[in-house]
Each structure stands twice: as structure tokens, then as C-alpha cells.
Amino acid sequence: MKKKLTAYIVSIMIIISSFAVQIPVYAADTSDGSVSITVFHTNDMHSRVLDSFKNNVLTQIGSDYVSAIKKSVPNSLLIDAGDATQGLPFATLTKGADVIKLMNAAGYDGMVLGNHEFDYGQDNTLSNAKLANFPVISANTIKNGKPFLEGINGNNGCDFIKTVNGIKVGFFGITTQETSYKTNPANITGITFEDPIATSKAEVAKLKSEGASVIIAIDHIGDDPSSNPTSSDIAKNVDGINVIIDGHSHTLENTVVNNTLIAQTVCYSANLGRLDIKISPDGKVTAAENMISAADATKYTPDSNVSNLASQINEKQKQLFATKVGHISTALWAGTVNNQSIARIGETNLGDLIADAMKDSTKSQVQGTAYENLPIVALENGGGVRDSIPEGDITAGEISTVLPFGNILSLKEVTPAILYGVIENGVSKVVSQDQTTGVLNGADGRFPQISGIRFEYDPTKPSLNRVNKIYLLNADGSDKQLLDKNDTTTKIVLVSNDYEVSGGDGYTMLGNLKNIGEGASLDGIVTKYISDLTQNGNGTFSYPMVQGRSKVVSNYVYKPYTAAITLVGSDSKNLANASVLYSIDKGTVYSANTDANGVLKISNIPSGAHTVSILTSGAAADAYIDDLIGSGTVSPVSAALQVSNSYVAEKVTDIINKIPDKVTLTDKPAVTIARAAYNLLTPDQKTLVANSNKLTAAEKAINNLNPAPASNTTAPVSGKSNSNTSNAKPASAAKLPQTGSLVDTNLLIDLGILLLAIGAALFAASKKNTFKRLSQK
Known part of the structure; x- marks a missing residue:
């Protein structure tokens, strides 16, 4: 179900607050002989069943408040x-x-299926309905020729009657036919959603025949103009419905159509609806809708039993948040790093992964539809990617921290012309590029993290006239097709989150386009994608730092840069004059020292974003550097050293894994570095290095090839070296990053001897005219 813009919701809340007042409690019987019935209602909570506060002000009415409000009116529903x-x-x-457990505790009396009740699959839809202590219904949801929910908890799956104050109140449920594409089609195989109007007519007749004096439709239909039918259409075409309690469009409804009151509370538990229905002695039914805002809700005392249950559930969920869902051997960067909003100003590998997950899920979403063979392009706004994920095990809690908003997958059909407009909006807030440093300014939440395309833009040009090229990509990431910005006919599926496609973050060009599909929540989609990558990678996977999906094209000449990384220990003190090992993007491992201020300086780094993996005695860290956002160039980047045994041991495991299974003398530097890394570990950390036997075997093989004192291969790298080597750039390593300290002197001597030996062998071979054969070896 699509969300409305946050600004729109805030505006609605202001309107609501102007008339949301405490409603007096009606007596069941009034002086004129009429009977009053109160029905409270919610819609589109999307799991917002817990209290939520902002600046100590309640903004989300939790189940404990809902329960208290219901109990304040005897015999209410x-x-x-x-x-x-x-x-x-x-x-x-x-x-x-x-969610169902808290709804049970709050005292719900009935519920209709929404399209997103199917997001976990229809078996789970049934299990949640069975868990409910109240009827879950939908008269137009049919499978195998009968109501999908028939027989669940003894209900007929279509309707129910409640007798309140001597009056029979009949309820029936209708679910939007848009469910066929506003959840993953795989989740509703074999299910059909029958005509809402025809079904409503039949239900009204049925309930009246069973003696219902009041007829209430619980409709997940809404009033969005793109929907067909809308709740107003049902009211116009079906006589005898006294009230429609509506949902689906996330709007405020309080209108009368054909003597039917239509009521909807917006969404996300920001309000609680209150219907006061009056039945006169002659059977005439009148109804009035009033809204209880979050501010009004605080006039009640929360139900302590429900509050306690919510606390118990939260405690149990802490364990679930710690559940491992995958494993990665490279850090995933996004959110705010070094006080920089990196996902809001450029491509990040976590942004890439999320967009890839969205694209992957959309493939199954459109399978078997008219959109199946169209190109799929994914866009996640950088402001929606809230945090980074370090190397190692990935937990459910980490994914929820990265994607905390409950956004869902949402699809639109676009053309290349529209797509150019989308990307132009995405980079429109990039203010400028410093022509001296190359640093970009203007971080904004709309910056596009993308999949399926790459684009080039010039930030020095006027806003909305910056995007030079957009390419569709092949599966391997190579360019497939340059899109024409004037093409208004070629069809493309754009998948984003529901906030963006409804016009959020300035993506107004998408707001009025028909929604062609909705999927599950982004955190669920990304969790599945990460689990699949881990399984397919035999227990782990990695993601490149950048894949060139967004490219800045300007007159600025990109040059190698120097990064300065301040290492901060667990005692919050800088790690001064310490020996460390480091690598860039999981490449070659180098030895270095921090200076008196705890700063590790690395020069000659290729322009762009990189991960620096750092290992020191008993601790490790990952640092993000990027010259395009000034990270590590203007002021030192701060990297907090972690002492988690598994995290530190994993760094060494990675280094040992770089050693070939069959070593030669040329692998001796790598073996030496691996031993130095291993020796930096604590005893507990060493026990977690499962491949330490590989290191021992490699050392033995190297010694057999060229026997040398054991100290040369097992001594840890001290970081001490001739200070004159601080700017040394050997010809063989001219393009590699340099630091103030290279590998130790003994290692350099060994390398010199090795090079002389190889030279002598080549010279001797040439004398025997066997150089060609030697080269082929």
C-alpha cells in the first residue's frame, strides 16, 4: 500500500488536531428511546502497535492506549x-x-485482510488469522471456489454479527483487487479477488436476512483516484451500507456518499477513529465520525497489561535481532561516516547492495506479467540507508538499523525521458565541486543508490540539467544501451520504495504514475538477498567498494590523494607510535606505524572511495576514505579500534587466505605478513583463526624451498624501519599506496637475495638457449 508524503501527513495531522477533541461517552440507551453504539477503528498500521514518542510527545498510538480508550466506553467495538x-x-x-498478539491484547473485534497481509505468503496469512482472537475476514478473497478464510477459528471468512446493546451489527470484509499485483504474485497463487461491488451487494442482503440492523463494511479499498473501484464507488452502487470503515489509501476520510459514512484515519497509528452510531426507535441509523489524535490519546492511562506484554515481546525480539542472517568479508558503507552523509552524496556499496536486492525481488514480482521482459531499474534514496554494516556476521538487527522505516517495494512504469528526470532530481541538490580538491558538496536524502543503470553527471552545471548519460547495464555490470533522454515510448520498470514513488524527496514525476506493483518490506527483501548471497558463496560473500554506477564528469582532474586515519583505542585514547598492518580494499597488506598523535598516513591512493582494513595488537578497525567528499584529506578520519575476538580474528583469517594453496618463493612476503598478523592476536583470538594450519604449512613449504632462520618468517613486523623510506616508491610498486613505514629490513634483504637468485638463473638459462622454455614454465 503506498504511503503519502511525510509533509502531506504532517499537514493532515495539523488539520486533525483542529477538531480532534475528547468525545463524550454516549449511554447505550438515550432519553428518546434510541440506542448508541461506539466503534473504534484503525487502518494501515503497518505494525505500528507500540507507543512512539518524539521529543517526549506521543506520535504513535500504541496498543496499550488503544485498549484503554476502548475500555473507557462500555460495550464498544x-x-x-x-x-x-x-x-x-x-x-x-x-x-x-x-502484531496479532498485541491486537488480541488490545481487544480487537474484527479485521479485514489488507494486501500486505499476504507479504509473507498465504500460509503465513492463514497462521496469523488462526492466531487472532477475533474474526479475520474477506468476502471477495476466494480460493478453490470458497472464501479463503473459511473455517478459520470457526468463522465463515466473509462476515460476522456482533450484538451490542441489543442491536445486531453486521460486518463484512472486502479486500482490494489490487492485491493481485500489490504483493508478490507468488504469495497469492490460486487466489482470486472477486468484484468488490457485486460481493458487497450480496453481503448486505445476507446480513440483513440474518437480522442485522446496522451494516458496516470493513473495506481495504481506499479513495485513491487510480484505484477501481474506490470506496466511494462501492457506496454509490451498493444500498444499505451504513458505514464503510476504509483503508488502503492512507488518507483522511469522513464523508457521506449515498447515505453511507466513509471513514479512514490516515495511517501508522497516528490517529484512532471513533464512530458513534445511533439507532432510533423506528430503526433509522445515523453515524458520526470523530478522530482521536495521539495528543488526545495521552488523556487516557495506558492499559498496563498490554504495556507489559509489549515489553515482554520487545525483550524476546532482542534475541531475534541478534539472529545471524548472513556473513560478509568486506565492510558495507552507507549512512553517516566520519560525520559525512556518504550515501547522500555518492555511490556506496551498501546502497548498491540494497538496490540490487530490490531489482532481484522485482524479477519475481513481474514474472508472468506484461512487464516480465522489460528492463528493471532500481532506486533507493540515500537518505533511506541509515547505517553501515561491518565485516563479519550480519544480524537481523543490523539490517533493521540500516532500513528502519518499514518502506516497501513499489513499482512504476517509466520511459527513458522520465528516468532522466528522476536522476536529475536525484543529483539536483549537489551544490558544487571544488576545483582544487575535487570535493563534492550538497548531500541530500534524494541522492540515488541504483541498480540496472549507471549515469554520468556534471555537478558544475545548473540543477536539473546535469545528467549527460544514462546507460542500461548487462547482468555483469557492463554497458548495454545508452538511453535517449527524449525517448517517451520505450517502457522500463522502475522499482523504488513507496515513499519515493509517491512523490517524496522531490520525485514528483513519479507521484501521478500508476502503481504497477508492490512488494514486501525492504528490510525483508534485503535480508533474503544477503542470506542467498551467503549461501551461494559457501558461507560468505563480498561486495566491491564502488561499481561506477554514478560518475562525476567535470573539468576537474582526479589525482591520487593522501589519507590520514586517527586510530582510537577502546580507552578513547589515540593509539600513538603503534605498529599496524593495513590493506586497501582487501588488497596487499602493508606494515606501518602511527605517529605521535595516533595518525596513520597513507599516500598515493587512487581517487575515489576505499576501505582501509587495519590490524594492530589485539584490535582491528575498518576506515572509510573518499577524496570526493573530503574524507581523510582535509582532516584525519577517525577509526575506532574494535577488540571483539571474532572481528579481529576474521581480519587475520582473511590475510592467511591470501596465501596460495601451493606456495613458491615469491609468496614469502605474504607468508611473512600473515605470520606477523597472527602474532598480533591475543590467545583467545588465535583460537578463532580456523586456517592457522594453512599458515604453518606455508611457512614449512617456504623453508623447504629456501631454508632460512625461523626468526625471518615468524617474527612479528615491528613497524620499525629506516625513516628515509617514508617516501620511497620502488619501480615495482610505483602505483601502490605508500606509508611512513614498509615491511621490515630482514624481509627486504630476503627479497633482494631472491631477486639476485632469479636474475642469475635467467642469465644461465639464456646461455643455454633455454630462455623461451623457462619463460613458458
């Missing part, structure tokens, strides 16, 4: 109009079960 069990990680972790 509580109804939900769908899309309750999906949204935030709170729901994703248990596939909606914990």
Missing part, C-alpha cells in the same frame, strides 16, 4: 481495516505474529 501485520522490523521478525 474495535475494528481494523487491514495492512496491520507488515511494515517495521518489529513485524518482519515474526512475520506479523507479534
Whole structure:
């Protein structure tokens, strides 16, 4: 279900607050002989069943407040109009079960299926319905010729009657036919969604025949003009419905159409709807809708039993958040790093991964539809990627921290012309590029993290006139096709999150386009993608730092740069004059020293973003550097050293893995560095290095090839070296990053001897006219 813009919701909240007042409690019987019934209602909670505060002000009405408000009116009812069990990680972790538990505790009396109730698959939809202590219904959702929910908890799956104050109130449920494409089609195989209008007519007749004096439709239909039918269409075409409790469009509804009151509360538990229905002695039914805002809700005392249950669920979920969902051998960067909003100003590898996951999920989403063979392009706004993920095990909690908003997959059909407009908006807030340093300015949440395309733009040009080229990409990331910005006919599937496609972050060109599909929550999609990558990689996977998906093209000449990284220990003190090992983007491992201020300086780094992996005695860290956003060039980057045994041991495991299975004398430097790394570990950390036997075997093989004192291969790298080597650039390593300290003197002597030996062998071979054969070896 698509979300409305945050600004729009805030505006609606201001409007609501102007008339959201405490509603007086009606007596069941009034002086004129009429009877009053109160029905509270929610819709599109998307798992917002816990209290949420901002600046100590309640902004989200949790189940404990809902329960208290319901109990304040004797014999009142509580109804939900769908899309309750999906949204935030709170729901994703248990596939909606914990949401149902809190709805049970709050005292819900009924609920209709929303399209996102199917996001975890139809089997899970049924299990959640069975868990509910209230009827979950949908009269137009059919499978195998009968209502999908028939027989669940003894209900017929279509409707139910509640007798309140002596009056029979009939409820029936209708689910939007858009569910066929607003969840993953694989989740609803064999299910059909019948005509809402025809089904409603049949339900009204049925409930009246069973003695219902009041008819209430619980519709997950909405009033979005792109929907067909809307709730207004149902009211116009179906007589006898007294109230439609609506959902799906995330809008504020309080209108009367054909004597039917249509009510909707916007979304996300920002409000609680209150219907006051009056039945006169002659059977005439009137209804009035009022809204209880979050501010009004605080006038009630939360139900302590529900609050305690929420706390218990949160405690149990802490364990689920710690559940391992994958493993990565490279850091994933995004969010704010070194006080820089890196995902809001350029490509990041975590942004790439999320966009790739969205594209991958969309492939199954469009399978078997008219969109199956169209190119798929994914876009995630950089502001929606909130944090980085370090090397090692990836937990469910980390993914929820990266993607905390409960956004869902949302699809639009676009053309190249529209796509150019989309990317122009994405880079429109990049203010400038410093022509002296190359640093970009103007970080903004709309910056596009993308998949399926790459683009080039010139930040020195006027906003909305910067994008030079957009290429569709092949599966291997190579260019497939240059798109024409004037092409208004070629069809492309653009997948983003529901906030962006509804016009958020300035993507207004998408807001009025028809939504052609919706999928699961982004955190769930990314979790599955990471799990699949881990499994396919036999337990781990890696992601490149950058893949060239967004390229800055200007007159600035990109040059190698120097990074300065301040190492901070667990005691919050800088690690001064320390020996360290480091590598860039998991490449060659070097030895170096920090200076008196704890700063590690690395020069001659190729322009762009890089990960610097650092290992020192018993501790390790990853640092992000990028000259295009000034990271490590203007002031030192800070890297906090971690002492987690598994994290530090993994660094050494990676270094040992670089050693070939069959070593030669040319591998001696790598073996020496690996031994130095291993010797930096604590005893506990060493026990976690599963491949230490590979190191021992490599050392033995090297010694057999060229026997040498054991101290040359087992002594740790001290970091001490001739200070004159600080700017040395050997011809063989002219393009490699340099630091103030290289590998130790003994190692250099060994390398010199090795080079002389190889030279002598080549000279002797040439004398025997066997150089060609030697080269072929």
C-alpha cells in the first residue's frame, strides 16, 4: 500500500488536531428511546502497535492506549481495516505474529485482510488469522471456489454479527483487487479477488436476512483516484451500507456518499477513529465520525497489561535481532561516516547492495506479467540507508538499523525521458565541486543508490540539467544501451520504495504514475538477498567498494590523494607510535606505524572511495576514505579500534587466505605478513583463526624451498624501519599506496637475495638457449 508524503501527513495531522477533541461517552440507551453504539477503528498500521514518542510527545498510538480508550466506553467495538501485520522490523521478525498478539491484547473485534497481509505468503496469512482472537475476514478473497478464510477459528471468512446493546451489527470484509499485483504474485497463487461491488451487494442482503440492523463494511479499498473501484464507488452502487470503515489509501476520510459514512484515519497509528452510531426507535441509523489524535490519546492511562506484554515481546525480539542472517568479508558503507552523509552524496556499496536486492525481488514480482521482459531499474534514496554494516556476521538487527522505516517495494512504469528526470532530481541538490580538491558538496536524502543503470553527471552545471548519460547495464555490470533522454515510448520498470514513488524527496514525476506493483518490506527483501548471497558463496560473500554506477564528469582532474586515519583505542585514547598492518580494499597488506598523535598516513591512493582494513595488537578497525567528499584529506578520519575476538580474528583469517594453496618463493612476503598478523592476536583470538594450519604449512613449504632462520618468517613486523623510506616508491610498486613505514629490513634483504637468485638463473638459462622454455614454465 503506498504511503503519502511525510509533509502531506504532517499537514493532515495539523488539520486533525483542529477538531480532534475528547468525545463524550454516549449511554447505550438515550432519553428518546434510541440506542448508541461506539466503534473504534484503525487502518494501515503497518505494525505500528507500540507507543512512539518524539521529543517526549506521543506520535504513535500504541496498543496499550488503544485498549484503554476502548475500555473507557462500555460495550464498544474495535475494528481494523487491514495492512496491520507488515511494515517495521518489529513485524518482519515474526512475520506479523507479534502484531496479532498485541491486537488480541488490545481487544480487537474484527479485521479485514489488507494486501500486505499476504507479504509473507498465504500460509503465513492463514497462521496469523488462526492466531487472532477475533474474526479475520474477506468476502471477495476466494480460493478453490470458497472464501479463503473459511473455517478459520470457526468463522465463515466473509462476515460476522456482533450484538451490542441489543442491536445486531453486521460486518463484512472486502479486500482490494489490487492485491493481485500489490504483493508478490507468488504469495497469492490460486487466489482470486472477486468484484468488490457485486460481493458487497450480496453481503448486505445476507446480513440483513440474518437480522442485522446496522451494516458496516470493513473495506481495504481506499479513495485513491487510480484505484477501481474506490470506496466511494462501492457506496454509490451498493444500498444499505451504513458505514464503510476504509483503508488502503492512507488518507483522511469522513464523508457521506449515498447515505453511507466513509471513514479512514490516515495511517501508522497516528490517529484512532471513533464512530458513534445511533439507532432510533423506528430503526433509522445515523453515524458520526470523530478522530482521536495521539495528543488526545495521552488523556487516557495506558492499559498496563498490554504495556507489559509489549515489553515482554520487545525483550524476546532482542534475541531475534541478534539472529545471524548472513556473513560478509568486506565492510558495507552507507549512512553517516566520519560525520559525512556518504550515501547522500555518492555511490556506496551498501546502497548498491540494497538496490540490487530490490531489482532481484522485482524479477519475481513481474514474472508472468506484461512487464516480465522489460528492463528493471532500481532506486533507493540515500537518505533511506541509515547505517553501515561491518565485516563479519550480519544480524537481523543490523539490517533493521540500516532500513528502519518499514518502506516497501513499489513499482512504476517509466520511459527513458522520465528516468532522466528522476536522476536529475536525484543529483539536483549537489551544490558544487571544488576545483582544487575535487570535493563534492550538497548531500541530500534524494541522492540515488541504483541498480540496472549507471549515469554520468556534471555537478558544475545548473540543477536539473546535469545528467549527460544514462546507460542500461548487462547482468555483469557492463554497458548495454545508452538511453535517449527524449525517448517517451520505450517502457522500463522502475522499482523504488513507496515513499519515493509517491512523490517524496522531490520525485514528483513519479507521484501521478500508476502503481504497477508492490512488494514486501525492504528490510525483508534485503535480508533474503544477503542470506542467498551467503549461501551461494559457501558461507560468505563480498561486495566491491564502488561499481561506477554514478560518475562525476567535470573539468576537474582526479589525482591520487593522501589519507590520514586517527586510530582510537577502546580507552578513547589515540593509539600513538603503534605498529599496524593495513590493506586497501582487501588488497596487499602493508606494515606501518602511527605517529605521535595516533595518525596513520597513507599516500598515493587512487581517487575515489576505499576501505582501509587495519590490524594492530589485539584490535582491528575498518576506515572509510573518499577524496570526493573530503574524507581523510582535509582532516584525519577517525577509526575506532574494535577488540571483539571474532572481528579481529576474521581480519587475520582473511590475510592467511591470501596465501596460495601451493606456495613458491615469491609468496614469502605474504607468508611473512600473515605470520606477523597472527602474532598480533591475543590467545583467545588465535583460537578463532580456523586456517592457522594453512599458515604453518606455508611457512614449512617456504623453508623447504629456501631454508632460512625461523626468526625471518615468524617474527612479528615491528613497524620499525629506516625513516628515509617514508617516501620511497620502488619501480615495482610505483602505483601502490605508500606509508611512513614498509615491511621490515630482514624481509627486504630476503627479497633482494631472491631477486639476485632469479636474475642469475635467467642469465644461465639464456646461455643455454633455454630462455623461451623457462619463460613458458
